[in-house]
Amino acid sequence: MTHQAPSIHLDSGLEIGYGSPIARFGESVILSGGTHFLLARNGRGKTTLLRTLARTLKPVAGSFQVEGFPQYLPEDLRFDASITPAMIFRMLLPKARLADALELAASIELDVRKPYGRLSTGNRRKTNLIAAEFSVKPETGNILLLDEPFSGLDAFARQTFEEIWRKSAANVLRLVSCHPDYDSMEMPSALMIEGKSARHLQGNGQTWSQLKSLLN
Amino acid sequence: MRLFRLTIATIFQRNSWAICAFAVIAMPFVLPVISSATEKPLLLQPARILAAWNTLWICSLSWGLFTAAREGEVNAKSGVGEYFLTTGVSATRQLFEIWLAVFCFISPLTIITALICQFAAAPADPAEHSMWWTLNLQYASLFLLVIAPLLALATALASRFGGITGFAVTLFLTLYGLYGVGYLDNMLRIEENPLLQGFLLFSPQYRFADLTQRLYFKSGALPPAAFWMMIVYFAGILAVYAGVSRLCFRTKLSA
Numbered sequence: 221m222t223h224q225a226p227s228i229h230l231d232s233g234l235e236i237g238y239g240s241p242i243a244r245f246g247e248s249v250i251l252s253g254g255t256h257f258l259l260a261r262n263g264r265g266k267t268t269l270l271r272t273l274a275r276t277l278k279p280v281a282g283s284f285q286v287e288g289f290p291q292y293l294p295e296d297l298r299f300d301a302s303i304t305p306a307m308i309f310r311m312l313l314p315k316a317r318l319a320d321a322l323e324l325a326a327s328i329e330l331d332v333r334k335p336y337g338r339l340s341t342g343n344r345r346k347t348n349l350i351a352a353e354f355s356v357k358p359e360t361g362n363i364l365l366l367d368e369p370f371s372g373l374d375a376f377a378r379q380t381f382e383e384i385w386r387k388s389a390a391n392v393l394r395l396v397s398c399h400p401d402y403d404s405m406e407m408p409s410a411l412m413i414e415g416k417s418a419r420h421l422q423g424n425g426q427t428w429s430q431l432k433s434l435l436n
Numbered sequence: 437m438r439l440f441r442l443t444i445a446t447i448f449q450r451n452s453w454a455i456c457a458f459a460v461i462a463m464p465f466v467l468p469v470i471s472s473a474t475e476k477p478l479l480l481q482p483a484r485i486l487a488a489w490n491t492l493w494i495c496s497l498s499w500g501l502f503t504a505a506r507e508g509e510v511n512a513k514s515g516v517g518e519y520f521l522t523t524g525v526s527a528t529r530q531l532f533e534i535w536l537a538v539f540c541f542i543s544p545l546t547i548i549t550a551l552i553c554q555f556a557a558a559p560a561d562p563a564e565h566s567m568w569w570t571l572n573l574q575y576a577s578l579f580l581l582v583i584a585p586l587l588a589l590a591t592a593l594a595s596r597f598g599g600i601t602g603f604a605v606t607l608f609l610t611l612y613g614l615y616g617v618g619y620l621d622n623m624l625r626i627e628e629n630p631l632l633q634g635f636l637l638f639s640p641q642y643r644f645a646d647l648t649q650r651l652y653f654k655s656g657a658l659p660p661a662a663f664w665m666m667i668v669y670f671a672g673i674l675a676v677y678a679g680v681s682r683l684c685f686r687t688k689l690s691a
Contacts, residue, residue, distance in 0.1 A: 274522040276688060292522035297515035300446040307449065311441040355523070365522070 226288030226361030226393035227252050228273060234282030236265055236272045236418075241280045243269065243413045249420040251409070253361070254389040255382075258397040260413035261435055266397035267295065269413070270365040273395065288361035288393060293352045295367040298344060301337025305330060305347040313354045321354040324384075328377040341372035349381060362392045370398050403429035439520050439530055443507055443537035452503075453541050456495040460545045464488035464552050482652050484557040489575070489648045492549040496542055496583050497610055501590045504538045505602030508591030508685070517595070517687030531685045535588045542583055550576040559654050570657035571650060578645035581670040585677035586610055592681035613642030640673055 230249040235241035243265040260266050271277040273284065274292030299308055309321045309332070325332050330346045331339075339347065349369055356362045370378055385394055395411070405428040410421050414434055421431065447453060468474075468483035511517040511534060520530055550572045558568045586606050594602025617639045624632055644666055647658070658666070 274518075276518055276521055289524075290522050292519060294515035294518055297519055299442075299514070299516065300449070300510065302449045303442075303446050304449075307445050308442070311445050312438050 224287065224361045225253055226363050226391065227285075228287075228363065228393060228395070229285040231283050234284055235280040236268045236277075237280045238268065238277070239280070241416070243416055243418045245282070245418045247419065249411065251393060251395065251411075251420075253391060253393050254409065255385050255394045255396060256409040256411060257400075257407045258395055258411045258413075259400075259407075259431060259435065260397075264413045264415075265418070266413065267367055269411070269418070270367050270395065270397060273363075274365050286363055288363040289357050290363040290365065291352050291355060292365040293348055293367060293369065295371070297348050299336045299347070301335060303336050304333055305336065305339070305343075305350075306332035308336070308347060308351055309354070312351050317354045321350050324354075324380070325350055328380050342374055342377070345369060345372050346377055353381070353384060356388065356392055358391070360391070364392055364394045366394060366396045368397055368399070370396075370401075400428040400432075403427065403432075407431060437533060439511075439516075439525060440533035440537050442516075443534050444540060447503060447507070447537060447541060452499060456499045456541075456545060457548075459491050459495055460488075460548050461552075463491040464549075464556065467491075481557040481559070485553055485651045486648060488549045488552050488557065489646075489651070492545060492579070493614075493646075495545060496579075497607055500538065500542050500583065500587060501606050501610075502599075502603050503541070504535070504587040504590040505594035505599045505606070507534045507538060508594035508602055509599035512595040512686055512688055515688070521687045527685055527687050528682055530687055531588060531592060531681060534591050535584075538587050538591070539584060542587070543580060546576050546579055546583075553651065557651075561654075564654050564656070567657045571647065574658050574663050575647040575651065578647065578666060578670065581667065581674060582610075582613075582642055582645045585674040585681070588681040589677050589684075592683075592685035595686050596684050609640065610642060613640040614646060615643070617641055618643050641669070645670060 228249075228251040230245050230251075232245060232248040234245040236243050243260075258266050258269065268277065270292055272279050273286060274290055275286075276292065305325060306322065309318055309325075313321055322332060325346070328346055330343050330350070334343075336344065336347065349366075352364060352366070356364070369381070373381075385392070400407075407426050407428055408422060408424055410426065410431055412419055412421055412431065412434060421434075464484045464487045467487040468480050471483050473479040473483035511530065517530055521527065525533075554568060554572050559565055586609070589609075590602045590606040592602070593605055617636060620632065620636050620639070624636060650656075650658075657663075
């Protein structure tokens with residue numbers, strides 16, 4: 221099956237913010253399929269950049285291009301408290317993928333019969349992530365913009381999702397904002413917002429311990 | 437139609453619709469029994485008509501508008517609207533899908549009410565009976581035409597100004613259109629006032645869609661010309677409300 225490869229082109233001079241710029245890309249950035257991390261201190265523009273790329277927020281200046289089916293998963297996304305994860309999956313996912321989604325839910329110990337409102341933060345996050353991951357369109361390139369998907373998630377679930385990400389790197393581009401919690405976390409591709417400037421750092425073997433000193 | 441399916445499932449899961457369904461089915465049979473109609477069997481059927489349609493109005497204006505407002509507010513506040521927006525579901529489409537989900541609960545209630553009226557409160561006289569189907573059908577059509585844009589308006593206002601505003605404004609608007617305009621009209625017959633006359637002219641005349649009294653007094657079906665004029669009038673209101681709703685509706689909280 222052939223599919224259009226997902227990509228994000230951020231042009232040099234792109235400025236993001238709410239009215240006034242909070243970060244600017246000095247050089248153009250090209251991201252292709254795979255996982256890219258978005259790193260910055262609180263309030264420096266991670267969510268703003270994701271929203272801009274999702275086109276729910278206009279850039280202050282400059283331009284960018286996104287190729288692929290986009291999904292932006294807000295950090296505070298929550299479904300109705302009375303509905304269960306099983307029902308959410310049934311309503312949102314294609315029938316052919318429902319069984320796989322439920323299987324994944326079982327493997328990461330998500331109780332799909334419990335109302336969403338009674339789930340822990342981590343389990344709500346698992347529900348949202350499964351809904352987004354299984355909404356990916358196999359026949360085309362996909363862009364997943366994930367805002368803090370790891371917060372509240374246990375290590376096992378996190379590993380499971382990272383494994384899924386590795387397997388689907390060819391037709392899914394994931395831009396993941398996060399605050400890593402262990403130094404050895406590998407980040408071969410990272411968009412960093414330092415102060416008011418944003419740049420792309422990449423390299424095999426690049427880890428969080430090397431990058432965190434750059435954040436001011 | 438993923439948002440439609442999600443909204444349908446959410447409303448279904450909350451169970452409050454069951455109270456409305458129970459009320460619409462049971463009240464037309466229970467209320468006449470506990471009213472003075474038991475002393476005069478002749479009044480039993482008119483009492484059933486009143487109970488059936490008034491229960492439907494009450495359920496639609498309370499549960500229907502509240503649910504529509506709640507869904508609009510939740511969609512904007514929970515991040516669900518923003519998520520769907522990024523996947524290509526436009527704001528217009530989201531408003532339509534939420535509206536359709538709520539309407540899917542209201543329309544069966546309307547059909548049930550019309551059927552109860554048709555089969556459990558039809559007049560015995562053959563001449564009156566022949567008009568009963570038409571009048572019930574006319575009432576159900578007008579009712580749906582009135583309630584449909586109000587649901588959309590409740591959803592849209594709630595998405596921008598909050599659930600309480602969405603619910604209260606549409607409830608007030610409906611009550612004003614059902615009862616307030618009648619009082620205003622009577623008042624202006626006694627004392628003329630050009631300003632209020634103009635206000636009345638642009639008020640939604642929902643009282644014309646309430647055919648309960650026509651059923652109650654067995655006045656027969658509306659003449660086709662009058663009925664179609666009302667359809668056009670309420671379709672005009674629908675068009676205006678649809679435009680206002682789309683302008684007000686938003687999929688996410690402003691930054």
